[in-house]
Structures are given as structure tokens and as C-alpha cells.
Amino acid sequence: MSGRLAIAIDLGGTQLRAALVDGAKVLRRAAEPTDAVGGPDAVLDQMRRLIASVEGDADHAQVAGIGISAPGPLDGETGTILHIPTLPGWDDYPLCDRLRDITGRTVVLENDGISAAVGEWRHGAGQGLDHLVYVTVSTGIGGGVIADGRVLHGRRGMAGHVGHFTMTPDGPRCPCGVVGCFEAHASGTALGKRARAAAIAHPESALGALARDGHVDARHVVAAARDGDAVARALIDEEAWLLGRGFASLVHLYSPERVIMGGGVVSGFDLMEARIHHVMRENLMPAFRDVVVVPAGLGENAGLVGAAALILDQAL
Amino acid sequence: MSGRLAIAIDLGGTQLRAALVDGAKVLRRAAEPTDAVGGPDAVLDQMRRLIASVEGDADHAQVAGIGISAPGPLDGETGTILHIPTLPGWDDYPLCDRLRDITGRTVVLENDGISAAVGEWRHGAGQGLDHLVYVTVSTGIGGGVIADGRVLHGRRGMAGHVGHFTMTPDGPRCPCGVVGCFEAHASGTALGKRARAAAIAHPESALGALARDGHVDARHVVAAARDGDAVARALIDEEAWLLGRGFASLVHLYSPERVIMGGGVVSGFDLMEARIHHVMRENLMPAFRDVVVVPAGLGENAGLVGAAALILDQAL
Numbered sequence: 001m002s003g004r005l006a007i008a009i010d011l012g013g014t015q016l017r018a019a020l021v022d023g024a025k026v027l028r029r030a031a032e033p034t035d036a037v038g039g040p041d042a043v044l045d046q047m048r049r050l051i052a053s054v055e056g057d058a059d060h061a062q063v064a065g066i067g068i069s070a071p072g073p074l075d076g077e078t079g080t081i082l083h084i085p086t087l088p089g090w091d092d093y094p095l096c097d098r099l100r101d102i103t104g105r106t107v108v109l110e111n112d113g114i115s116a117a118v119g120e121w122r123h124g125a126g127q128g129l130d131h132l133v134y135v136t137v138s139t140g141i142g143g144g145v146i147a148d149g150r151v152l153h154g155r156r157g158m159a160g161h162v163g164h165f166t167m168t169p170d171g172p173r174c175p176c177g178v179v180g181c182f183e184a185h186a187s188g189t190a191l192g193k194r195a196r197a198a199a200i201a202h203p204e205s206a207l208g209a210l211a212r213d214g215h216v217d218a219r220h221v222v223a224a225a226r227d228g229d230a231v232a233r234a235l236i237d238e239e240a241w242l243l244g245r246g247f248a249s250l251v252h253l254y255s256p257e258r259v260i261m262g263g264g265v266v267s268g269f270d271l272m273e274a275r276i277h278h279v280m281r282e283n284l285m286p287a288f289r290d291v292v293v294v295p296a297g298l299g300e301n302a303g304l305v306g307a308a309a310l311i312l313d314q315a316l
Numbered sequence: 317m318s319g320r321l322a323i324a325i326d327l328g329g330t331q332l333r334a335a336l337v338d339g340a341k342v343l344r345r346a347a348e349p350t351d352a353v354g355g356p357d358a359v360l361d362q363m364r365r366l367i368a369s370v371e372g373d374a375d376h377a378q379v380a381g382i383g384i385s386a387p388g389p390l391d392g393e394t395g396t397i398l399h400i401p402t403l404p405g406w407d408d409y410p411l412c413d414r415l416r417d418i419t420g421r422t423v424v425l426e427n428d429g430i431s432a433a434v435g436e437w438r439h440g441a442g443q444g445l446d447h448l449v450y451v452t453v454s455t456g457i458g459g460g461v462i463a464d465g466r467v468l469h470g471r472r473g474m475a476g477h478v479g480h481f482t483m484t485p486d487g488p489r490c491p492c493g494v495v496g497c498f499e500a501h502a503s504g505t506a507l508g509k510r511a512r513a514a515a516i517a518h519p520e521s522a523l524g525a526l527a528r529d530g531h532v533d534a535r536h537v538v539a540a541a542r543d544g545d546a547v548a549r550a551l552i553d554e555e556a557w558l559l560g561r562g563f564a565s566l567v568h569l570y571s572p573e574r575v576i577m578g579g580g581v582v583s584g585f586d587l588m589e590a591r592i593h594h595v596m597r598e599n600l601m602p603a604f605r606d607v608v609v610v611p612a613g614l615g616e617n618a619g620l621v622g623a624a625a626l627i628l629d630q631a632l
Binding site for chain 1: 388389398399446447463464466468469470471472473474475476477478480481482483484485492493494561562564565566568569570571572573598599600601602603604607
């Protein structure tokens with residue numbers, strides 16, 4: 001195991017993606033819809049196919065191994081998927097062992113939030129830092145933590161579930177089953193829900209007009225706010241307030257040098273940036289007040305680049 | 317620097333304590349009321365006196381150095397106190413340098429929550445673990461985190477402010493200045509406040525009777541609940557609910573093998589234990605549900621033993 005290239009796989013509930021990665025550069029990529037019905041055996045077959053496709057004619061000895069980014073909870077130490085809410089049949093599945101048997105290669109498995117954090121740390125908005133919190137604000141809120149120059153893993157590699165601390169004693173139920181999590185309040189899904197309620201309450205607004213034409217979600221809020229719609233602006237301000245409070249909590253808990261925000265909702269970062277920082281400063285103890293939030297640098301490639309970095313770091 | 321003994325100092329807002337420590341054993345101890353009015357210079361003088369007193373006739377070469385436990389925020393990397401709310405005049409004070417100049421010894425400075433976490437990890441309720449969260453529930457809520465077999469420090473050593481994540485968007489104001497922190501809801505101080513309100517609302521209760529005789533605080537709630545007073549029992553149940561929710565959040569964030577609870581409120585742990593675990597299981601994702609809370613093993617010595625362990629670990 002000595003190559004400078006790595007194969008990265010991003011196992012998602014809807015898309016299975018693979019890439020041949022050189023540092024931050026994705027040299028080749030391939031994707032298929034995840035065969036959710038077929039279960040692990042079918043998906044392993046897909047992985048083999050995608051790996052062959054991205055590996056192409058690359059020198060076998062140059063490829064250090066395979067890094068997999070997958071939804072948690074998973075056990076990174078043993079390379080086992082514990083449970084994937086969106087993919088039935090994967091409970092306690094020893095993915096690393098299986099893929100190692102098939103490919104003969106070194107395989108590492110990491111939570112998708114942590115993979116993206118590593119990607120941003122090595123090659124994105126967190127380069128050169130020793131301490132960072134990466135937060136993806138998307139369908140849910142996930143992320144990963146780099147502290148003291150290392151990935152924070154915790155028991156079974158499950159640390160850094162940054163979307164699942166209690167923000168309110170009641171309020172919306174989170175997909176994780178708990179009431180009032182940061183994710184339940186501030187995810188893109190939660191913003192979309194508030195947008196649909198606002199569209200009904202304000203049929204005269206740009207959001208109201210959009211709702212007559214179809215489904216309204218977080219992206220529409222960002223677009224309408226950018227166009228100056230007051231209802232959308234208020235929603236964005238509320239989202240920024242929620243994110244500012246949540247990020248402030250994470251800064252007290254992990255003491256990062258920087259918070260890196262990724263995920264779909266970051267497309268509206270410029271609209272929220274000032275308010276997020278204002279709310280953070282209001283909610284941080286003085287010694288933490290200079291910590292800022294920056295948008296992610298690698299976009300949807302963060303997880304693939306990070307999974308590859310895990311293999312390449314190990315190879316060093 | 318090679319000894320197997322260490323001098324530990326616990327700098328508190330009211331008490332300055334020093335001890336000669338051998339592993340978990342406190343061989344000698346001494347204390348003075350902290351000279352808050354005199355400021356750092358006067359306290360340094362106190363430290364020198366206390367160190368001489370606990371060092372006694374111990375073989376100089378056997379003493380590896382001095383570990384100091386102090387209230388945060390402080391910068392452990394540079395050995396600088398940043399700010400102590402209860403002690404004016406200490407802002408940006410280079411305590412390690414000053415004490416090194418005076419004593420000629422190696423000095424390390426650590427947050428009191430982290431020191432106690434290290435004490436419990438090395439010699440208390442967390443021995444042999446790689447991942448733990450220590451939470452002291454007392455006047456405030458503080459603590460420290462061990463993850464992946466190491467102390468979690470973060471930027472400027474300020475990670476692990478476990479009492480300062482947002483639990484409610486409004487509600488009680490925390491001593492840190494922010495509204496709705498875990499500390500503001502669930503500290504011993506907060507429990508005491510609720511107890512005084514309950515004593516007024518229920519003058520016929522045991523708490524009501526106590527309130528007529530003087531000041532009611534968290535200790536009285538524990539004592540009255542133990543005697544079967546229904547009002548005190550309800551307060552204890554509420555406290556357990558708050559702690560259960562807070563601990564569940566910390567488990568998602570750090571993924572410890574165990575949560576260790578210290579501080580004054582832990583005196584009522586047996587009354588709260590079942591409910592804390594019930595609430596945690598309700599608020600944890602399945603993969604985290606087997607994590608339990610245990611009471612601290614070292615009591616008020618945890619910080620001293622931990623500060624000594626930091627020196628002794630460094631000496632190894």
C-alpha cells in the first residue's frame with residue numbers, strides 16, 4: 001500500500017458515487033442510483049462495477065486503497081455499518097471486510113459527516129487548522145470535528161453528531177426520533193416546512209406564488225430572499241438566528257478555530273452571514289467570540305475527497 | 317523532571333488548595349482562602365507558601381512538577397489565565413511562567429473541568445476507558461472530555477464547555493451571559509432557585525418549613541426528597557429530566573463510553589439515576605442507548621488528582 005491515488009466511494013440513500021482521487025482532484029467519477037431494494041449484495045456488485053470504471057487504466061500500485069463515506073451510525077473501528085435509516089438490510093453489515101474480500105485492497109469506512117470534515121480540513125476551507133467543526137445543513141444536519149490536529153472519533157467512531165443536541169424541550173420531532181434537536185429546527189427540511197407554512201399564510205408573497213406552482217423547499221426560500229421577497233427574507237433571518245445559536249453551542253463544546261458550513265442551505269450563506277455572526281457573538285462567552293463561520297470549499301466533493309484523504313493519510 | 321510525585325494546586329474563587337499527590341493518593345494538603353482582593357501577586361505568594369507546606373521534606377527530585385487546576389476560560393497551551401469571573405485582575409495573566417520563575421519547576425495549567433475529568437479518567441470512575449465525558453453539576457455545570465484516549469483540548473484548550481449549549485431559546489439567563497444554556501437550567505444553583513419558588517408555593521411541604529428557617533438550596537432538596545417530601549421529589553424528578561436530556565445531547569456530540577457526574581448535586585444521584593437513564597434512552601439514537609451515567613469516584617479531590625496526573629503523564 002503505497003500509492004498516491006485513492007478510490008473514494010460515497011454510499012448515499014439515493015446515489016452511489018465513486019471517484020479516483022488525487023489529493024483534492026477528482027480525476028474520474030462514476031455514479032449509479034443506489035440499489036436500495038437489492039440490499040448490500042447488490043450494492044457491493046455496484047461498487048465493484050463503479051470501482052473498475054473509475055480505476056480505468058490507472059497503475060494498480062499507485063492506488064493506495066478505498067475510502068468509503070457512508071451515513072451513520074457506523075463503526076469506523078471495525079468497518080461495520082450499524083444502521084442506515086434510508087437503506088433497509090444494512091444493519092451490522094461488515095462493509096470493509098466484504099469489499100476487502102472482493103477487491104484485495106485496504107478499505108476504510110467513515111461517517112459521511114466526518115469524511116466531509118476531513119476533506120475540508122485537508123483540501124478545503126479548513127486547510128492548516130488544528131481545530132474545526134464542519135456542519136452540513138441539508139436534508140438533516142450532520143458533520144464532523146477535527147480537534148487537536150486529529151479526527152475526533154469517540155466510541156465506535158460516532159462522535160460529532162452535531163445536529164442532535166437538544167435546542168428546545170418540545171417543538172418539532174427530529175428524524176432521529178428525539179424532540180427539539182438542532183437538526184429538527186434548522187435543517188433544510190425544517191426551513192422548507194416553515195416556507196410552506198409561510199406560503200400559505202402569505203399567498204401574495206413570491207413564496208405564495210411559487211407554492212401555487214408546486215412544492216416549495218429551502219432552495220426557493222434562498223432564491224426568493226435574493227429577489228427581495230420580504231416573507232422569504234424573514235425566513236432566512238430566522239434560519240440564520242437558529243444557525244447562529246446552534247453554531248455558538250458547538251463552539252463552546254468543541255472550541256474550533258473555525259466553523260465550516262456545507263450542505264444545500266449554504267447556497268444562501270451570503271444572505272445569512274452577518275446575522276449568523278451577530279447571533280454567535282451574542283451567544284458566545286468573550287474568549288470564543290472571534291470564531292467565524294465560513295462556507296465549505298469543496299461542495300459536494302467534500303465527502304469523496306475526505307474519504308480518499310483517509311486512505312492516503314494512512315498510506316503515509 | 318522525573319519524579320513520581322506531583323504538586324497540585326486548585327485555584328478557586330474562594331479557596332486556594334494545594335496537595336502533594338502520589339497517583340490517586342493525596343499525601344499532604346493545605347488550603348487558604350483565596351486572596352481575591354490582593355490579585356495575582358498576592359495569590360502567587362499564597363501558592364509559594366502552600367507549595368512549601370505540602371512539599372515538606374519530600375525528596376525534591378521525586379517531585380515532577382506543579383499542576384494547576386483553575387476556572388476557565390484559560391489558555392492551557394501558553395499557560396495563561398484568560399479571565400476568571402470570580403477573581404478580578406487575572407485577565408491574560410501568564411500564571412505558568414510566573415510560577416515557573418518563582419519555583420524553578422515545570423508547571424502546567426488546565427481548566428478545572430478538564431483537570432477533574434483527567435483525575436476521574438486516571439484514578440476514578442473512568443479508569444481504563446478511551447472515551448468519557450465528565451460533567452460537574454454544582455454552582456455551574458462544567459466538565460471535560462476524554463476522546464480517543466486523549467484529553468480533548470481544542471483551540472486554546474477551551475473545548476468541553478459542556479454546560480453551555482442552548483437548551484431553550486429563552487428561559488433563564490446563564491452566568492455566562494447567554495440565555496437558556498444547559499447550566500442555566502440544570503445547575504445546582506438553578507435547582508436551588510426552583511426549590512425556593514416551590515417552598516413559597518407549598519408552605520406546608522418540608523421545603524416550605526425549611527424556607528421559614530433560612531435559605532433553601534439544592535442540598536435541602538436532596539435531603540427532603542430522601543425523607544419522602546413530595547414537593548422535593550418532584551423537583552428531583554425535574555432535575556433528573558433536565559440532566560437526562562443534557563447528558564443525551566453530550567453523548568451524541570462526543571460519543572463517550574460513559575458519562576461521569578460529579579459536583580454537589582451528585583449527592584442525590586441515587587434518587588435520580590433511574591429517571592436520568594430513562595430520559596437518556598428516550599433521547600438517544602439506538603446506537604448510543606447503552607451509554608450510562610455513573611457518579612464520580614474521587615469527589616472534591618478529582619481536580620487535584622487530575623492536575624497532578626497531567627504533570628506525571630508528561631514526566632513519563
